[in-house]
Amino acid sequence: MNLKPIMGVLIVLMLFLVGGCWDRKEIDDVAIMVAIGVDKDTGKKFKVFTQVIRPGKVGQAGSEGSRGKKESGPESVWVAGTTGVTLSDAYRRLSVQSSRFFFAADNQVIIFGPTLAAEGIAPTMDFFTREYQQRRRVLILIAQDEVKDILKGNPNQENIPALEIREVAMRAYDFSRVDLVKINDLLYMLSTEGRDPVVPIIELRKDQQGFFIQSMGIFKGDRMAGKLTQAESRGYLWITGKAQRGSLAIKTPGDERNFVTLSITRAKSKIEPLIKEGEIFINITIDEEAELVEDLSANKLSPQRFKLLEQRQALVIKNEALAAIRKAQKVKADIFGFGEAVHRSYPKEWRKLKENWNDIFPNLKVNIKVITKLRRSGLTYDPLKVNKY
Amino acid sequence: MTVIEGGKISAKQAGVLLFITIIPTAAVFLPSLVVLEARQDAWLAMLLATLGGLIFITLFNQLAKRFPQETIFQYATKILGKPLGKVFGLIFIFMLVQTNAIIIREFGEFMNTAVLTQTPLIVLIVTIVGMAAYTVGKGLEVIARMAGIIMFFMVGLALLALLLVFNEAHLVRLLPVFEYGLKPVIRGALGPMAWFSEGFVLTIIYPYVANQKRLFNSSLTGIGSIGVLLALGFMAMVSVFGAPEAGRLMFGNFSLVRIISVQGFLERLETIVIMAWVAGIYLKISLFYYWAVLGTAQYFGLGYYRPLILPMGVILATLSVTMFANITELIEHLTFLPYYFIPLYVVLPLLILVISLLSGKKGADL
Numbered sequence: 001m002n003l004k005p006i007m008g009v010l011i012v013l014m015l016f017l018v019g020g021c022w023d024r025k026e027i028d029d030v031a032i033m034v035a036i037g038v039d040k041d042t043g044k045k046f047k048v049f050t051q052v053i054r055p056g057k058v059g060q061a062g063s064e065g066s067r068g069k070k071e072s073g074p075e076s077v078w079v080a081g082t083t084g085v086t087l088s089d090a091y092r093r094l095s096v097q098s099s100r101f102f103f104a105a106d107n108q109v110i111i112f113g114p115t116l117a118a119e120g121i122a123p124t125m126d127f128f129t130r131e132y133q134q135r136r137r138v139l140i141l142i143a144q145d146e147v148k149d150i151l152k153g154n155p156n157q158e159n160i161p162a163l164e165i166r167e168v169a170m171r172a173y174d175f176s177r178v179d180l181v182k183i184n185d186l187l188y189m190l191s192t193e194g195r196d197p198v199v200p201i202i203e204l205r206k207d208q209q210g211f212f213i214q215s216m217g218i219f220k221g222d223r224m225a226g227k228l229t230q231a232e233s234r235g236y237l238w239i240t241g242k243a244q245r246g247s248l249a250i251k252t253p254g255d256e257r258n259f260v261t262l263s264i265t266r267a268k269s270k271i272e273p274l275i276k277e278g279e280i281f282i283n284i285t286i287d288e289e290a291e292l293v294e295d296l297s298a299n300k301l302s303p304q305r306f307k308l309l310e311q312r313q314a315l316v317i318k319n320e321a322l323a324a325i326r327k328a329q330k331v332k333a334d335i336f337g338f339g340e341a342v343h344r345s346y347p348k349e350w351r352k353l354k355e356n357w358n359d360i361f362p363n364l365k366v367n368i369k370v371i372t373k374l375r376r377s378g379l380t381y382d383p384l385k386v387n388k389y
Numbered sequence: 390m391t392v393i394e395g396g397k398i399s400a401k402q403a404g405v406l407l408f409i410t411i412i413p414t415a416a417v418f419l420p421s422l423v424v425l426e427a428r429q430d431a432w433l434a435m436l437l438a439t440l441g442g443l444i445f446i447t448l449f450n451q452l453a454k455r456f457p458q459e460t461i462f463q464y465a466t467k468i469l470g471k472p473l474g475k476v477f478g479l480i481f482i483f484m485l486v487q488t489n490a491i492i493i494r495e496f497g498e499f500m501n502t503a504v505l506t507q508t509p510l511i512v513l514i515v516t517i518v519g520m521a522a523y524t525v526g527k528g529l530e531v532i533a534r535m536a537g538i539i540m541f542f543m544v545g546l547a548l549l550a551l552l553l554v555f556n557e558a559h560l561v562r563l564l565p566v567f568e569y570g571l572k573p574v575i576r577g578a579l580g581p582m583a584w585f586s587e588g589f590v591l592t593i594i595y596p597y598v599a600n601q602k603r604l605f606n607s608s609l610t611g612i613g614s615i616g617v618l619l620a621l622g623f624m625a626m627v628s629v630f631g632a633p634e635a636g637r638l639m640f641g642n643f644s645l646v647r648i649i650s651v652q653g654f655l656e657r658l659e660t661i662v663i664m665a666w667v668a669g670i671y672l673k674i675s676l677f678y679y680w681a682v683l684g685t686a687q688y689f690g691l692g693y694y695r696p697l698i699l700p701m702g703v704i705l706a707t708l709s710v711t712m713f714a715n716i717t718e719l720i721e722h723l724t725f726l727p728y729y730f731i732p733l734y735v736v737l738p739l740l741i742l743v744i745s746l747l748s749g750k751k752g753a754d755l
Contacts, residue, residue: 012520019516022508129637132503136648137656184557184630184648191633347565 026204028055031100034077035164037147038124039113041083046124047113048090049081050102051151051162076159079151084219088125097318104133106237108162108167110140110183111202122190122222128183136184139169142217142224144203151177156210165211171202172213176237176246176264177230178215189219193354194339196220196328198236201227218333225331228324235324239336240366241269250316252297253308253374262374263315273342275349282338282366286317291376295383306374314370321368329362338364393686393694396530397599404607405536406676407446407588412543412615413670415584418723419619420626420641423750426575428632429563431623434577439616442576445735446612450605451590452742453595456752460686461592461738464752468745475688481589482684484733486701489677490679490708491722493517497709498668498716503643504663514706521675522702525682526695527575529597532675533658539564539672542665544618551621553649558628581619583726586734588612593680678705 004086037049052181057076080097084090095102110128128134143150158378173180178200181189189197197219203212216233218226228236239245248262267288290313292301299305328335339357343350353360398406420431427434456464461481466474497513505513524532567574591608598604626641629648638644646659682701686694713719745751 012523019508019512020505022512023505136644137650184634187634188631191637192631193633218620344535344561344564347568 025101025103026139029100030103031078032106033097033102033104034107034160035109035111035165036104036107036149037081037111037113037143037151038087038116039055039143039147039209040115040119042115045083045085045118046087046090047081047083047147048094049079049148049151050091050094051160052078052080052098052102053160054078077161079148081148087124088131091127102256104131105135107138108132108166111147111150111165112140112142114143114145117142117219117224118200120222121186121219125183125187125190129187134183136187137182139166140181140183140186140199141165141169141202141213142199144201147371148163150202150204153204153211165202165213165335167213169202169213172200173242174244174246176234176243176267177214177235179237179240179242185228189220189335192337194334194341194343194350194357195337196335197222198228198335199224218328218335220331220333225333226327228327231320232324232327235320235322236328236335237282238267238288239269239271239320239324241267241286243267243288247293248313248316250309250312252295252299253312255297258297259294260292260297260309262290262309263293265289265291265375271336271338271341273338273345275342275346280342280353280360280364282341282364284321284366284368285367286321286370287373288370289373290312291378292374293378298352298383298385300382301377310372311375313374314372317370317372318368321370322366325366329364332358332362333363334361338366393531393692394597394683395732396492396528397597398530398594398605400598400600400607402533402537403591403594403598403604404611405540406533406594407591407608407611408540408591408615409536409543409669409672410676411587411612412618413491413666413673415581415615415619416547416622416642417499417640417666418495419584420623421636421720422580423468423557423623424626424632424636424638424641425577426580426638427552427574428568428673429627430566430568430574431577431627431632431635432563433566435581435620435623436575436616437574438578438581438585439613439620441582442573442588442612442616443609445585446591446605446608448735448739449591450595452745453592454601455742455750456596457744459594459752460596460687461682461741462684463754464741464745465741466690467752468741468748468750478688480733480737482688484682484730485677485684486704486708488673488730489681489705490712491719492670492674492677492710493705494713494719496667496674498719499640499643500667502716503640509600509709511706514709515605517674518678518702518706518709521678522698524672524675525679525698529679532672532679536672536676539665539668543669546662546665547618547622549659550646550649551625553651553655553658554625554629554645556651557648558625560628561622562628563624579614579727580724581616583730585612585615586730589734589738590662590676590680592738593684609749631753653688677689678702681705702708 003256031052033050033052035051039047041047054076055192077085080088080094082093084093116351158164169180172178178197181199189195198216200213201215205212216228216236217224218228234243242263246264246332248264249259250262252258252260270285272283274283338361342353423434424431462478465477469477493514496517497510500513501510622642625634626645629645635641643659646662649658650656678701682694682697685697713722
């Protein structure tokens, strides 16, 4: 039998496969990192924290059903931290303390500390884009207080705190509280002309309710310059067209003591700059649809009342948007990308404008037009009337 | 005259070979060069370069048509006379070897940076050259058939990736168009033009194509589809990352594939895409290897090319390892490519064509 051709094929196949053996990573040799926290200390050094899965502990906590007294959070992960002159310096120092190789490709969140946010986050971006294990879909958050406390925080529902943080951030996005900012988005906001970044803020509530992600940090360049409160944060989402769902509690026209709750079903926006006789106008159109989910007043529903509610809703949305704009203008951070919009529509004018955008932006004339539609009213029509004698 | 390569391929296969000759390294190393110059108009620069590529192909086809039975190494001496023809032939062989050394190094550097970071460069290079040597020994027909299969995977995966990445794309980031006029777009088109000048190999494939009349159409299709695919890639890259960030990326298309996520469960497609890409670049290396060996054999009037495979492999591996000290030297060299690829791959054949037209020298028809 002639084995020559088979041998040839085998040798070629081997050549293809064996080259990778240098890079083999056995699963029980790696420490899977799920969260990484970065801050600066009082000196010039970076503080780096990692949250690493403890392989033996994760399954146990989950299979217990009701957890009772057993705290699953800190048990299932190992939180370690150290300092270094660069991020990777600190990262390597951490690796030295570990029994396994750190593996960053499954990282879920990156949390920046307040000191770092104030001093500028751009230097950290190099590590997160150059290192080949890092991925651009990782969420970014700013810690309200200590990064370490957040990484050591107890999750309420998930076994792994980082996963809970990620999911909470996603719910906050679903319900129009904050925008989700991934590394890729942050890099875009940092590098694009006429745009400043916003990043959601995470806090650990003292009353042990878990992770809170309900506000956003405003960045001027790469430094945190202010904070959008809950309402302002939604104002930002209205303007940038990222509002998804969530509810709006508005006072009933004609019955100012009782609230009506509306649930947002869809929203979009358009930012159109206009330069007329040397003056710049920003026209924003917000298009929103909602449905009525709860009515505490005793008013009968009617097309007229729906119209009133629509108008009131438009006003509330407009006010939230205006509040966000005022806050951004106060710290001179163009988080909505108005400059970017001008750049796109008026590239020639932008070349002159961008030099002074820092001074133009705070005094921009912004017109907001809100179109709201109220569509449905749920399974009941009129509110309950209690029969009083 | 001895026949060194007895195989024949179809015009369609030749078009596929042209496609594989150009796209693997272009897809990985072109993006940063083009986006840095043309910014958000990178896709326009790519289309402009494709126009140039189509003109190149027309030129090569016109030249090859005059000597349908011979490769450029053979008819160069007939048109230019022996001394000058031999000089030109030597330049072409040198270029094919040097280009291949760059390609092999590009493969090694990419794998070392993004996929196999621990593996020594020399191991990657020796294995790929070893595989290419084996393939070259099998001859043109085998390579052409493999190209058909590999292209199918490459194009399929590229289209799938483009479709899936659409989720992340903001097409508005492609605006404004022609922000700084036409100049940056033209400068951005230079890089891809260097890659398209590799279409020179049409003058070597030509005599081995069975239905030569249809070759022109299929090679235009090959070049055109490269242009469209890469232009779509540029559009996706800019609309996902934004022009400033896209220009900073070492391997734009690779980062693009990495960012794909379908509802959070279909992620990390890059491993599959890299598999197809490695198959593609392996074939690209094999092709250049084959042409260099074939050209050398014809240049010296040898009866076979197989004895040349081993020495050529040693030269290729050595050259690709020693040519650049590190990746910055490689990238700097790549930015310099258009300034000698286009003169040597395109202007010299043009010169030969003009002289042959003026002197009326033609080869025998099939």
